Structures are given as structure tokens and as C-alpha cells.
Amino acid sequence: MPDSRLPDLIARHEADLLAQWAKALSAAGATREDLMKPEELRAQCADLLGSVRQALQRGGNDITGQGWEKVRELLTEISRTRAQQGFTPTATASFVFSLKEPLFQRLRSEHAANPALLVEETWSTTTLVDKLGLFTIESYIKAREDIIRRQQEAMLELSTPVVKLWDGILALPLIGTLDSARTQIVMESLLQRVVTESTDVVILDITGVPTVDTLVAQHLLKTVTAARLMGTDCIISGIRPQIAQTIVHLGVDLTSVITKSSLADAFKVALSRRDLMVVKRKAAAAGAQA
Amino acid sequence: MERIPILQMGQFLIVTIQVDMHDRLALTLQDDLTSRISATNAKGVLIDISALEIVDSFIGRMLANISGMARILDAQTVVTGMQPAVAITLVELGLSLPGIKTALNVERGMQLLRAALGDRQADPEQDDVDAPVEA
């Protein structure tokens, strides 16, 4: 649409179009005054319509093109905030699609005398608004995905508690399936705690891990190596017989790592590393008297 | 010329690396340290890297070299304070620096060096009498 009349039409009737758009929006139930102030909505409409006009004047109707950057930014921002505010996809899309009606009305009254032109202009306008609508939905979904991803991350952090067993001894009971993303976060939060708690020994307890494949074993090994680089010893405990078998079958070399079958055994090793021991009270008292 | 200062404390040499080192600076440190070890007859070297935001293969190799050369000159080396992000990155890079002794912080590093020294000679009174001396 190289010589479209649309930008010119928008320029001449901007205020009127905005008023009509606002009306269409409330008719479509897309205003949601509980979530958003009317003046904020009006400002968004004015911003968007203005930049659509500028984009049309500058660079045709390819909304992925250079001239449409501002419009894309605006729509992305609008969809993102709406996704966060809890607008439904329909309400978000209606925001853009509601612009159709006022535009069509305008076109109709402008080109009433020329039906061929009217059809042509209506068609190009509808494709344009459709594209903008689809872009909005796409950004909306992206924003939602982003929210989901962040929640997943938060959940991951919650699902891997680092516990302090004694001064200088930390334990990380791992429960459930370990994948790369989770191991990554586990490793980071564990090593961060190692620094803040100035830890001598860390126990990775995998009693609650159902299966260990090559990748998981390598991840564990990487955590142990990273801890060693920082100056802390790592013990892996809770290795069940079938997991020991898989580890050997997979050919993963854990010879450089201290492994214990139970958390209790690992704790004993950790205590002896710290030059500590657990004794029965009676024995201790007898020892003190002797 | 730009240099990383080396401090002497009794039988130990202490270095804290606080700048993003370019390669030549790292090599200079390697040279300086080895000559200081033999000049002072130091028995331990502590390198604190807690301020380093990255350790790439070049700096990693320098640390391994220093440790190896010091060993030949009869001194133990301990690298202290490596940041978690740096450790994770080094492991991913494939550099686990197997020959290097590490400790969480300078205090633990000194304990480690003293313990290693105590194992070898029964005269623990020799160290920590001198105040730090600028190299």
C-alpha cells in the first residue's frame, strides 16, 4: 500500500478516532477499570495511534520493518504489563482489534463515493490491524512464558534447601529428578552458602534421587570439583545399591570423591574432618575422671 | 612497570590479586614469585584471588605453574577465596587444577600452610613473628 490514505486519515481525525476507539473498547469489555485507570488507557491509545500513523507515513505496512520499531515497543510493553496485571488474552487482543470499527467507519464516510477504493482501503486496514493484534498476542504469550519461567526458577530455589548440620558443615538433601537446569541452580546456591557460612565440608545427599544417569553423575562431579576449587571438601552420601551399579556401568569415575552410603556416615566423616567426635555422656564423664 | 606486590610474613609469601590481570602481568607475577621463593627461602605461598571476577585458562595455567614451580623450590602453594561463579566456570571450561591446594579464605589458607609446614618440621615457633613486609 504505497500511497495509502490511512496515515492522512488518521492525522485528520485523530481525536475523533480516539474517542470512538475508547467507546469500542468499553463495548468490547476490554477496559477493566478495576485493573487500569481510564486515563492510563487513553494515554496508551493516543500513543499507539500516533506511532502507527508515523510508522505508516514513514515505512509502509510491514510491521516487522524498521519504521515500526516504536509501535512494536509500545505493543510489547502494553502486552507485558497486561499479562502481569492479569488481563485475559481476549481482553489484551481486543485492545488492538477494537481500533477496527472506528477506522472502518471513518473510511466509509470518507470514500462513500468510491466503493472500489473503500474496499481496497478496508482490506489493507484490516490486514494491518490483524497483524498488530497478532503481534500483541505473541508478546502477551511471551510475557506469560517469562512469568512462568521466573516462577519455575523460584520453585527450584525452594526445592533445594541447604541445611547447616554443624559449624562448618553443610548438607544438601537432593530430592526428585535432577536435570541440568536444576543442578545448575543447586550448585550455585550451595557454593554461595559455602562462602557465607565458611564451610569446611559439604554433604550432597542423594537418597531422594530416584535415578542417576551419566549427565546427573557428571553434574554431581562438577559440583564436587567446583567446591574443591573454592577450598571445601564434598562428600556424596545416600548412594543406593542400584545407583552404585549404574554409576559403575556408566563408567563415571567417582574415585576422587568421598562417597558414603548414608547421611549419618557422611556426617561422621565431616565431624572428624573438623576434629570433632560424638561420645556417650557416660563415656565422656569417665574419660574426664580418668 | 606495573607489578603485583608480594608480601613476606615469616616463612610465607602472600599475594592478593586485585586487578583484572592482563597476560604479561600474570607472567611477571609468576617470575617474581619464583625468584622471591628462592631468595627468601620461603616455605609457603598464599595467593588470594577473592577479588578476581574471572579466571580464564591463562590465569588458571599461571596458578598451576606457580604451584608446580614452588613445589620444586620446596614451598607449598595455596590458592584462597575463589568465587563460586569463577569455580563453576573453571569446571565448565575443563580446568579442575588438580595439583593446586585451595582454601576458602586467607585465614584457612594460612592454617593449611602452617599445618603442612608443621608436618615437615617440628619448629612451629619460626613463623608469624615478623610483621608483613612490603616486597
Added chain:
Amino acid sequence: MPLSKRDLLPIRAETDIVMVRQAVRKACIEQGFSLVEQTKFVTAASEIARNTLEYGGGGEAALETHIEGVRKGVRIVFTDQGPGIADLEQAMRDGFTTGGGMGHGLGGAKRLVEHFEITSTPGVGTTVAIARWK
């Protein structure tokens, strides 16, 4: 892939590697990378910059920041007009080195980043591009 910024950094001397590291760190912080993500990416850039200097005889790095909807990314393209690498597969393997390094340069750098591309023509030069998306 909308480009929001592009800087050209020369790699002519050892101190330039430090400049590259610092510029990349800054870009990673701007894009909201986590500390570990930053460190991995900066380390990879350092490895490749050294490769460009040592084997490529110097060159330049184009540091680009991208914003694509909610995704943000950093991309660096290292170019040199050096002798090029005849056997890329061999060069990527751990332990292979023709210089003084441990041979972790390229292979190690590849493991640290999400996207790694290398093209090399003997006699013409080498181009390495790395990228990471948030």
C-alpha cells in the same frame, strides 16, 4: 534479531583482552545476566580474544547487544585476518594447541556459551561468534 547496540573493540595487544573482558562484562550486566552467566560468557570471550591475538595475529571484536521482545542477548563476533585454521574439528578438541595454552581455548569456550559458530579459511582468517540469551 533487532540490534540495539554494536561496538567495535580492537584486539591488538594483551591489554586489549582485558578491555574486551570489561566491555563484555558491562554488556552482560546491562542485559540482566546472573553472576554465573556473566562469568561464563566473559571467560569465553577472554579465551577467544586471546586466540584472535595469538593465532590470528590480532583482529577485532564486534560486541552486540540484542533485545527481541522479552528476550535479551549479547553476541560477540571475533574476526582476524590470520593464517586460519585448517582442521577445525581438531582445533575444537580439548588438549589441542599450537601455541602455549593448555589447549582449552576454543573447546572450553564453546562449552561456556549457548551459541558458538566458527568459520575459518586458511590464508584468509578466522571468525568466531558467540552468543547468549537471557
